[in-house]
Amino acid sequence: MKSLFSFRSCVTSILIFNFLLLSSPVFALPDGDELSPARAIEVSVIKGELLTPLLGNNASNYSVMAVVDDQLQAIPFQFDDVNKRGFIYAPGGKLEIDGQENILEPQDQLALMYKDTGPQASATQKSAVEGKILAEISFNDHGRQSYAYVLEGNSQRSDKSYTYFDKDTGLIKTSAYSLQVKPSNLLVWEDFIYKGSQTRSLLDTMKLRVHVKMGFMKATITNRLIPNRIVAVKNGPVRSIIEMDAGLSVFGIQLATAGASVVVTENTTEFPVYITIPSAASVLADNLFVEISLDFDNLKGMAYRSELGPKEPLIAGETKGNPADYKVDLEHSWLSASSRKNWDIIALFKRDPNFIATLGALYKDQTRDDDPDGPERVEGSFPQVGYTAQDIPTGISTFLGIDLFYSPDFWQGNNVEAAIEEIKNHIPAQVNIL
Numbered sequence: 001m002k003s004l005f006s007f008r009s010c011v012t013s014i015l016i017f018n019f020l021l022l023s024s025p026v027f028a029l030p031d032g033d034e035l036s037p038a039r040a041i042e043v044s045v046i047k048g049e050l051l052t053p054l055l056g057n058n059a060s061n062y063s064v065m066a067v068v069d070d071q072l073q074a075i076p077f078q079f080d081d082v083n084k085r086g087f088i089y090a091p092g093g094k095l096e097i098d099g100q101e102n103i104l105e106p107q108d109q110l111a112l113m114y115k116d117t118g119p120q121a122s123a124t125q126k127s128a129v130e131g132k133i134l135a136e137i138s139f140n141d142h143g144r145q146s147y148a149y150v151l152e153g154n155s156q157r158s159d160k161s162y163t164y165f166d167k168d169t170g171l172i173k174t175s176a177y178s179l180q181v182k183p184s185n186l187l188v189w190e191d192f193i194y195k196g197s198q199t200r201s202l203l204d205t206m207k208l209r210v211h212v213k214m215g216f217m218k219a220t221i222t223n224r225l226i227p228n229r230i231v232a233v234k235n236g237p238v239r240s241i242i243e244m245d246a247g248l249s250v251f252g253i254q255l256a257t258a259g260a261s262v263v264v265t266e267n268t269t270e271f272p273v274y275i276t277i278p279s280a281a282s283v284l285a286d287n288l289f290v291e292i293s294l295d296f297d298n299l300k301g302m303a304y305r306s307e308l309g310p311k312e313p314l315i316a317g318e319t320k321g322n323p324a325d326y327k328v329d330l331e332h333s334w335l336s337a338s339s340r341k342n343w344d345i346i347a348l349f350k351r352d353p354n355f356i357a358t359l360g361a362l363y364k365d366q367t368r369d370d371d372p373d374g375p376e377r378v379e380g381s382f383p384q385v386g387y388t389a390q391d392i393p394t395g396i397s398t399f400l401g402i403d404l405f406y407s408p409d410f411w412q413g414n415n416v417e418a419a420i421e422e423i424k425n426h427i428p429a430q431v432n433i434l
Contacts, residue, residue, distance in 0.1 A: 035115055037344075037407040038422035039141065041176075041267035042114040043238060046137060049106035050431040051150065053134045059102050063154040064110070065129065067118035072129045072149065074156040075116040078236035080109045085274055085399075087261035093232030093243040094259065110150075111238045113162065113266070114139065114427065117146035130154045136432040161237040162266040167230060172240070174266045177406060179203075186230055186244050186262070187223035189294075190377065196408060197343040204297040204378045207386070212250045213287035219250055222375055240264040255281050255288075260401075272350065272401035279395035292402065293362050293386025294345075297378050302339050304385060305416065306361045307332040316365055316383040323363040328387070330359050336416045337385055344410035346420055349387060352399040360388040 048055060054062060059079035065072040080088045081102070083095035088109070091101060099105040117139060126133055131154030139146050163174045170183035176195050182188040189206035193199070208223035228246035245259040256277050263270040281288075296302065300317035309326030328335065333349035349359065364370040366380035373381055387402070410419040 036419070036422060037409050037412065038405075038419040039427070040115055041265070041405065041407055042422075042426060043265050043268075044112050044114045044117070044137075044139065044426065044429060046110040046112075046429045046431065047106065048104050048108035048110070050429070051104065051110065051135055053152075053433060054104040054150070055106065057104055059104055059108075061152055062134075063131070063151045063156060064112055064148055065151060065154070065156070066116055066146075066148045067121050067125060070125070072121055072125050074154075074158040075112060075148065076158045076160050076162060076237035077110060077112040078238050079104065080111060080234075080236070080239075080241075081105075082107050082109065083261070085261075087272060087274075088234070088239075088241045088263060090232035090234040090241045090243040090261065094245060095243065095261070111236070112148060113238060114146075117148045120145065120147045121149060130156065133434050136434060138430045138432065139427045140430070141427045158237065161235075163238070163240040163264050164235050165233055165240045165242055165264060167233050172264055172269070174264065176266050179269065185224065185228060186242065187226060187228055187246075194343045194406060197339065197341055200297075202296060202299065202339065202343060204295040204376050204382075207291065207293045207295055207373070207375070207384070209291045210248065210250070210255070211289040211291075212255070212284055214251050214284060217251060221248065221250065224375055238265065250284065253280055253284060254278055255284065267406045268404060270401070270403040272399065272403075274397070274399050276397045277392065277394045282394040285392060285394050288390065288392055290389045290392070291362055291386065293364075293384050295373070295376055295381055295384040296337075298382050299339055300382065301341075302337050302383060303411070304337045304363060304383065305335070307334045309361070311414075313338075314363065314365075314383075317367050319368055323361075323365075323368070326361050326363060328359055328361045330355075330357070333359060333387075334420055335361060335385060335387070336410065336420070337383075338411040338416075340411075342408040344407050344416070346405040346410055346416065346423060347386075348403045348405075348420075348423070350399075350401045350403060354393070354396055355398045355400050356391075356393055357389050358391040360390075362386045362388050 064077035066075045082098050083089040084098050089097045131151045133149050133151050135150040137148045165172050170181040172179040178193045180190040191201035192203035210221045212219045230244050232243040234241040242262040247257045248255045258273050258275040260273045302316040303313035305313045306326040306328050314321045335347040338344040364381035364384040410416050
C-alpha cells in the first residue's frame with residue numbers, strides 16, 4: 001500500500017509541476033534591473049486613501065498598467081474591500097464588510113505584484129493608451145525607481161493570474177507552488193510542490209496539536225480533529241482569500257473560538273487568526289501546550305535556523321549541533337529553512353500585543369532518534385520545524401498568525417536576515433495624482 005500511495009502521489013505531483021512550468025510570469029522590470037529574492041515575491045498594497053480620484057466610485061471602472069516592451073500594458077491587480085476586523089473581505093463570509101462592497105473607500109486596498117511595475121511612462125506612451133491616466137504610483141527601493149499607472153475607461157485587462165483556490169478539490173495553485181488541502185478541513189495540508197525544486201512533495205503534512213491536562217485526564221487534539229469550515233472564498237489575480245471559522249472544546253470546556261482570513265499569493269501562505277479564549281478556559285491554561293509545525297518528507301541536507309539561534313544552521317540528517325540552542329520568543333520569532341534544492345522558506349509569527357505567551361521553536365529529526373510524531377502520512381520527521389506555545393492567556397479576544405514565505409534563494413550568501421528585513425519592510429508607494 002505504501003508503494004502504491006507513493007506512486008500515485010508522484011504522478012499527481014508531476015502533473016501539477018508540469019502545469020506550473022507552463023504558467024511562468026513575464027516581469028516588467030526596468031531595463032538592467034534584478035530584484036532581490038524578497039522583492040521578487042513582494043505584493044505591493046496601496047491604501048484607498050491615497051487614490052483620491054477613485055474614492056466613492058465602483059472598482060470595476062479602473063485598470064492598472066505598467067510599461068512593458070516600451071508600451072503601457074495591463075498588469076495583474078485587484079481592489080480588495082476590508083472587513084470590520086481589518087482583514088481582507090471575502091464576499092459571503094461571516095465577517096462584516098467595513099463600508100460598501102466594490103466601492104472604493106479610504107480603508108480599501110489596491111494590490112499588485114511589485115515585480116510587475118516598470119519604467120516611468122513617457123508622454124508618448126501615455127498618449128497612446130486608451131482611457132485616462134488618473135494616478136502614477138511610484139516605488140523607490142534604494143534608488144531603483146519603478147512605476148504603475150491607474151486608468152479610467154481602459155478596457156484592457158491582463159489574462160495572467162498568480163493564484164487560485166478550488167474549494168471543491170482543496171487545491172491551492174499559484175504560478176510558483178501548489179498545496180493540496182482537505183476540502184473538508186483547511187487545516188490538513190498534504191502535497192506541497194514548488195516550481196523548479198523537485199517533482200515530489202516537499203511536505204509530509206502540517207501538524208497542529210493541542211495538548212491539554214485536567215487532573216488525571218489528558219487529551220491531544222490534532223488539526224484533523226479540530227472542527228472548522230470554509231465560509232467564503234475570493235479568488236483574485238494577485239491574491240486569494242479563504243475565510244474559515246473553527247472552535248475547540250475540551251472536557252466540556254470551550255477552549256477557543258477562532259476564524260481566519262487566509263491569504264494566498266504567488267509565494268506566500270499567510271494565516272492570520274482572530275481568536276477568543278474565554279475566561280472559563282483558565283482551568284486548563286496551566287496545562288495547555290500547543291504545537292504547530294511543518295513535517296517535511298525526506299529532505300536530507302535541509303538547513304535550519306531561528307532568530308535567536310546560532311548563525312551556523314542545523315542540517316537535517318546530521319547530528320552536529322543542538323536543536324535546543326535554536327530559540328525564538330515573541331519579539332524574535334522568525335524561523336527559516338533551506339532545502340538547498342531551489343526552495344527556501346521563512347516563517348514569521350505575528351500577534352496582537354495583548355497575546356503574551358511563551359513561544360518556543362520546535363525541531364525534530366528522525367536521524368537524532370526523535371520518536372515518531374503522528375499524525376503523519378510518512379513515518380518519521382525529516383525534518384519537522386515549527387513553533388510551540390504555552391502560558392497562553394485566557395479571557396481575551398486577540399489576533400495571531402503565522403505567515404509563510406517561499407523563494408528559490410532566500411538563503412543566498414547564507415544571509416537570510418537580508419531577505420527577512422525586506423519581507424518585514426515593504427517598499428512604500430508614492431501616489432501622484434495626474
